[in-house]
Amino acid sequence: MHKLLPALILLGTTLHATAQTGKQLKNADIIIRHTNVITMQDSLPLTDRLVCISKNRITYIGPDKQNAELQTSAQIIDANGGYLMPGMAEMHVHLPPPEEQKKFFTLSLMGGVTTVRSMRGKPQHLDLRKPQGYPIPHMYLGAPIITRFTPLDEKSADSIMHAYSTAGYDFIKVLDIKDSVSFITLMKYARRYKLPVCGHMLYNLSLECLLNNGYSTIEHMGGYVDAAKEGQAYLNNILALTKVNHIYQCPTEDWYSVYNQQVDETALKQRAGLQYIHDTIKAQWDKNIADTRAKMGDSALTAMREKYAQIHRTKIDIIGQMSVINIMLLIGADGGEDYMVPGFTMIDEMNIFKEAGLNNYHILQCATVNAAKYMKQDKDWGTVETGKQANLVLLAANPLEDLHAVTQVEGVFIDNKYLSQKELEASLNP
Numbered sequence: 200m201h202k203l204l205p206a207l208i209l210l211g212t213t214l215h216a217t218a219q220t221g222k223q224l225k226n227a228d229i230i231i232r233h234t235n236v237i238t239m240q241d242s243l244p245l246t247d248r249l250v251c252i253s254k255n256r257i258t259y260i261g262p263d264k265q266n267a268e269l270q271t272s273a274q275i276i277d278a279n280g281g282y283l284m285p286g287m288a289e290m291h292v293h294l295p296p297p298e299e300q301k302k303f304f305t306l307s308l309m310g311g312v313t314t315v316r317s318m319r320g321k322p323q324h325l326d327l328r329k330p331q332g333y334p335i336p337h338m339y340l341g342a343p344i345i346t347r348f349t350p351l352d353e354k355s356a357d358s359i360m361h362a363y364s365t366a367g368y369d370f371i372k373v374l375d376i377k378d379s380v381s382f383i384t385l386m387k388y389a390r391r392y393k394l395p396v397c398g399h400m401l402y403n404l405s406l407e408c409l410l411n412n413g414y415s416t417i418e419h420m421g422g423y424v425d426a427a428k429e430g431q432a433y434l435n436n437i438l439a440l441t442k443v444n445h446i447y448q449c450p451t452e453d454w455y456s457v458y459n460q461q462v463d464e465t466a467l468k469q470r471a472g473l474q475y476i477h478d479t480i481k482a483q484w485d486k487n488i489a490d491t492r493a494k495m496g497d498s499a500l501t502a503m504r505e506k507y508a509q510i511h512r513t514k515i516d517i518i519g520q521m522s523v524i525n526i527m528l529l530i531g532a533d534g535g536e537d538y539m540v541p542g543f544t545m546i547d548e549m550n551i552f553k554e555a556g557l558n559n560y561h562i563l564q565c566a567t568v569n570a571a572k573y574m575k576q577d578k579d580w581g582t583v584e585t586g587k588q589a590n591l592v593l594l595a596a597n598p599l600e601d602l603h604a605v606t607q608v609e610g611v612f613i614d615n616k617y618l619s620q621k622e623l624e625a626s627l628n629p
């Protein structure tokens with residue numbers, strides 16, 4: 200009798216699973232067949248899966264059965280052995296002016312990005328909450344930035360935070376700040392209105408004051424390079440404070456590399472996504488770079504490169520140290536520079552993380568689950584699991600083996616729709 204029990208339980212489970220599958224298949228809006236799944240729950244892909252999506256939720260993930268006919272009215276996407284992973288989050292974007300937004304969002308989706316965090320809010324960004332008539336990534340919208348000129352006495356801080364919260368912004372970004380009293384007051388009222396605060400290193404505060412008062416991310420690694428100059432013991436102390444306060448880091452180091460002429464011309468012209476940029480724009484970028492370099496002259500250019508190369512190496516070293524002690528890293532491109540194609544810049548920042556010693560799985564976590572955790576939405580997205588939002592990207596190859604696969608997007612799943620790369624590309628140049 201005892202020996203029979205496990206078999207009975209197993210049989211019961213199988214029958215139950217079959218009945219469930221039938222229901223999920225029947226109710227699915229989209230069914231993805233023959234896909235490998237990188238769940239981001241661990242680093243082992245599931246092979247040859249069938250994934251059901253219903254009402255923008257993942258409702259089923261199970262083994263696919265070769266040639267099985269499906270009784271369903273769902274849209275079927277044959278992934279043909281492609282790799283399905285969570286859509287990526289670009290965590291430091293600057294939204295372009297309205298006339299360039301469609302192109303920006305379309306390219307972001309083509310680069311596998313289904314969530315963006317907008318770092319410099321404008322009132323018109325709130326309109327992006329409404330349907331735009333074309334697909335856009337999910338938006339995490341920063342309020343208009345706080346600067347050292349923003350009045351932050353008790354009354355002003357209260358009314359500004361109240362206004363931003365009521366307007367519907369998701370968080371506050373600080374560019375710089377008048378003094379520590381203003382900072383503490385800002386943090387007090389931001390907390391009251393449940394607005395996370397993040398931003399630049401604030402140089403007129405002590406690092407300790409910044410790190411101990413609830414800042415949620417630090418952009419560009421400002422301050423850490425200076426801390427490293429004080430010696431490893433001091434840096435360790437700052438890194439420990441960063442970790443204990445759960446402050447995420449968004450280095451945006453690729454932007455600094457491009458801006459500080461660290462990337463040579465050949466490499467710049469081979470960056471991912473450039474095939475989707477119009478020739479006239481690329482010609483303008485080529486001219487800009489030639490002009491800048493001619494204006495600087497060889498010796499000034501070399502001096503600038505060498506000076507920044509040292510900072511770059513320090514930053515890479517610190518990113519490595521951060522990852523070793525599990526400080527949470529995010530991927531952001533900061534956008535706006537020539538040759539940086541929205542969405543496709545993810546790979547360039549990822550390569551910098553790789554140089555810092557992170558493995559491919561860890562880097563993909565920075566682009567997916569870390570962002571969801573940062574937004575406290577990891578119960579809802581960031582992994583491929585039943586019940587989660589179906590914001591997904593289908594890649595032609597396995598990014599765990601070669602990160603560059605993140606640029607080989609076959610299509611994205613967002614808002615209960617599948618958008619193939621071809622469709623998205625066609626909508627770029629209607």
Ligand SMILES: [Zn+2]
Nearest residue numbers: 291293318533
């Ligand atoms: Zn920025």
